[in-house]
Amino acid sequence: MTSHAQIDPIVQFGAEGLPVVSLYVGVEPDGSLKNEGEVRTRLNSLLDPVRSMDKDHSLDREARLSIRGDVERLARAYTEERWPAGMMALFSCSARNFFEEVSLPRSIRDRVVVDSTPWVRPMLAVLDEYHRMCVVITDDAIAQVWDLYLRELREVWQSRDPALRKPDYAYGRAEYGVRNKSGELAKRHYRRVVEVLTDRFRDGGFDVLAVGGHQHEVASFIEYLPRELRERVAGTFTVDANTATAGDVRRAAESVMEQYEQQEERGLVAGIAEAVAERRRAAFGLDTCLWAGTVSAIETLAVEEGVEQPGVVCDRDGWMSLAGEACALCGEPVRATTDVIDELVESVMDDGGSVRHIRFDTELRDHAVGARLRFPLPEKPAA
Template sequence: MITAETIDRILRFNSGGIPVLSVYVGVDEGTGSRSAVRTRLSSLMHDIRPLTEDRSLGHEARLSLRNDINRIEDPVRADLVGPGTLVTFACSAAGLFEELRLPRTVRDRVVVDVTPWVRPMVAVLDEYHRACVAAVDRATAQLWELHLGEMHPVGSVRARTLRKPDFAGWHGLVEHRVRNKADTLTRRHFHQVATVLDDLFRVEGYELLIVGGHQEDVPGFLKFLPKAIRPKVAGTFDIDEATGREAEIRRTAEGIVDRYEREEERRLVAEVMERVAVGDAAAAGLDQCLWAGSTAAIQLLLVQDGATAPGVVCDESGWLATVGEACPLCGARTRRTPDVIDELVEAVMATGGSIEHVLADTTLKQHMVAASLRFPLPPVPRAG
């Protein structure tokens, strides 16, 4: 499981100027997946192997790259081979070797730069909200955690059962009392489940709640949820004995989360673009957003999924731009980067901003990036 600590460690990694190898390889299902991954890794490594003989790189850099390539071509760990993407970050000279598995496939890519190329990883992880799934009926409740394409149980609740009357007579009155008692026990059960969910959300910090149950029961159960949890309900689904298997519940819950994510993306893009239109603290387009990232002004960065652009970065001042031999802020020589949007993502995360990669079809496609800002931008300096 990818942890926040792992991501933070990769983001903060400092190679000291030695090239970092970032590799993304899609993994298909099937018994031959490990062999297929090795073949695709070898093909990617073949493309960059000439760099190990490039005299424009120092001896230590060439040796580090050679060691990284050889290690990446070693047999892949079995626990990392499954549907999704195998990600490797390597820089042997600086002690970096991280292997991770993402839950969905991204395009095969290898990038050599002085910083890890993290944006495809961040983009995938951004889609996977940590959610709690609750399948509730009048007698039981099963609770699961859903995250990164995996679902595992986190609790269950069973209601007190109603004993069947052991006497006859006065059938109408008895039936009425039994129905009232059953309704009372159901309300108590729903209240108990809501209390358990409240405790789970407080302790585990789930972002979303997905509720499944019989169509006639779900609305009544939702009324028992604490006010703090109600806005986190991403959706509900109908469940019965025919569709109550865990694998089907997981697929249904993932579909709800996916729809929630696309709706959230459209809402965020609309809000930021509206702020741009009225001249509020917002920016749209690569040049403006790079300058906003250079000044630590970005609160929320929206990035069109799959968008890349070459550019330059100043490692002294943090200045980002599409072109420029010298930094206009400090005069230092800039470093070329194959993806300046990736550098922008890292800069925003380092200054406490948020990232939202947008897969939905929105007007962001025209701009690649847009941002909500903490403060209005100062004038843009001229590039050297």
């Protein structure tokens, strides 16, 4: 499971002046030998320009040797490890004994970059689309904490604290004392669970929280959450902490996640629509958003899931349009593309913007794309 513990060392890695090779390569779902050969061919093709750097004497000897080691390590990576379908991001600096692989859930363009630091922006842009959910199931004595991320569920902590089996068995003054004792034990238990959740949240362990249990116990537990966690509660569900299976937890947690993401996506599109209506910094429609992407104006791009559109791109200055033979900015011939929306997505990620693929029914269906903008758009030149 992709985690902060895996991502953080990549983001923070320093090569101390040596080159780092960052490579992104797609892996199709088909596991046939033909597909394996196709992946290897693309991998080697991506590495060809890096191989030529081994003979670049403007680089010092240590850098050239490091790049040579990177190419060898990256070339054999697919053979040594069975990559899952999707996208693989690989980072290598052999002179510093640094090599990391990250499986991404969505495909982006194949490419390779050699720089002084790992090129992590595409990886982070993809991962930012997916929420990491912490799932806690609790009653007044039992607690289970799970991670749900990229549809993988993993139990990370569990506890069983002391509790009175039947706090209402006593009578008179004894009943009052027993109930007090039961309440104190439950408070102690809930506070312990909250400490675990708070530590995980502050360490970057999750974005949103789902709470399960019996209805009255869920309500009691939420009262103990500090505001920073209470604001992260995406939803609650009813389940018995003593008998819940991993399958029960998965079904309930995925239902909460689905509802949360639906609400979030609709909120994003509604916010863009409102800003467009009020003539604030936002845009609807492919033509306008392509121009916004060309001038690096997009802060957040919303894309209708599965939509494609042919168009043209200028590789010299990044101009994108639905049609044309020459770039409106430089006059150079343009390159035809089968999906200019994919080009726009890649451009936004390269510019440090975020991208959300909208799966649910929203106003975006009439526009294909929408965007929140960093600044008002300049006048678009005639094609």
